[in-house]
Amino acid sequence: MCLAFPGRVEKIEYPYAVANFGGTKRKVRIDLVDELKVGEYVLVHVGFAIQKVNEDEARQMEEIWKELIKSL
């Protein structure tokens, strides 16, 4: 139920945006996320964007993985 998929924002017509989910495009509501730009990724749940994907955090997590695997 609480599934959410990351989609790339392609077009914004507030409060809607077209998000691209690996080729599948869908209109989603974006009223609940701040300052969204075309090209950014949002997590979409039942047709509304619940959060912008935080790129910095994703990068940092990748570093944590590198450290973890190195320490084996």
Added chain:
Amino acid sequence: MEGINKVPVTIPLRDRIKGVASKIRKEMENEDEIRIMHLCGTHEDTITRFNLRSLMPDNLKLISGPGCPVCIIPDTDLQRVFHLIQETDITLTTFGDMARVPFEGRSLFYYRAKGHDIRVVYSIFDALEIAKKNKKPVVHFGIGFETTMPSTALAILDGIENFSVLSSHRFFLPAMDHLASLGEIKIDGFINPGHVSTIVGVKAYENILKRHRVPQVIAGFDPDDVMLAIYMLVDMIKKGEKEILNEYPRAVSYEGNEKSQMVMKEVFEKEDWEWRGIGVVKESGGNIKDKYDQFNAIKVYEDVFESFSPKEDKRKRMCRCGEVLRGLITPDDCSLFLKGCTPKNPVGPCMVSFEGICSIWASRGVRR
């Protein structure tokens, strides 16, 4: 290979999972048993689909909790919807999983076949579109936890005249608190639901931590997310640390999604509502506030519900969905599992929903 948001994935998934699995096994050597409960059907799906339980040492148990919004909706709510569609001429919209849950062998799909106007939607905004194009009243049977509730709140705030919501929404965190208070089983650590957390933020769990002193890790839904969360919990449990760690910072912040919290607070008030298998949970019900009465189906069709009285479904007497949801038993402890109860002919909701553990175990065919 690129992950989401163009962050390059430098270590292949298989290596990550194998690596963390060996770390967990090493940490758990000669340790007492640790029991970790996850609280989201999608986590169970990841664990079963990738057979992560097979990578765990014998003294580490992964237990499935009540993280399935379709499963925890009691039969009373379901009968209320059935009553409404039989007594009125409305268009009813809901999510696919919900339309398949049977009561006395009949589901919303049965009523659709009988000629009632029932439509499965992916999003409440699709229901709004139907209402805009249609003169007939549209009622949306709203289910879901904090992740879904903001969308229902937004739809109500849109103020479409012929649209109302029959709310079966429930707040998840009070149930987590309730479950920890019951003390029926020993839980050493919680894997918190990732997308509920996206909305409520890390901060929302602090009270539960204070009261129960059980370590928690908020986790994403990829298999490496879940493995890392388990490792983080094992590490905390061994060191005796009691904290809330966030394994899913790419989607979950400390504050959560404050706009979503605001619209939820504007539209819903918390009431003591019943959960299947768990009983009444204080302040867990998402009741629509009085000022939005004109969009609350319970109020709009008040006279219709006057003649409503719920009954018990005798066919579900053997169904142990309630115990499954509390983590007391696993699906194969139930005598109906894959005998009288299959994904094609489910008896209880745990076998219906794609997030129900019975359905996941049955359709993935993996057990341990």
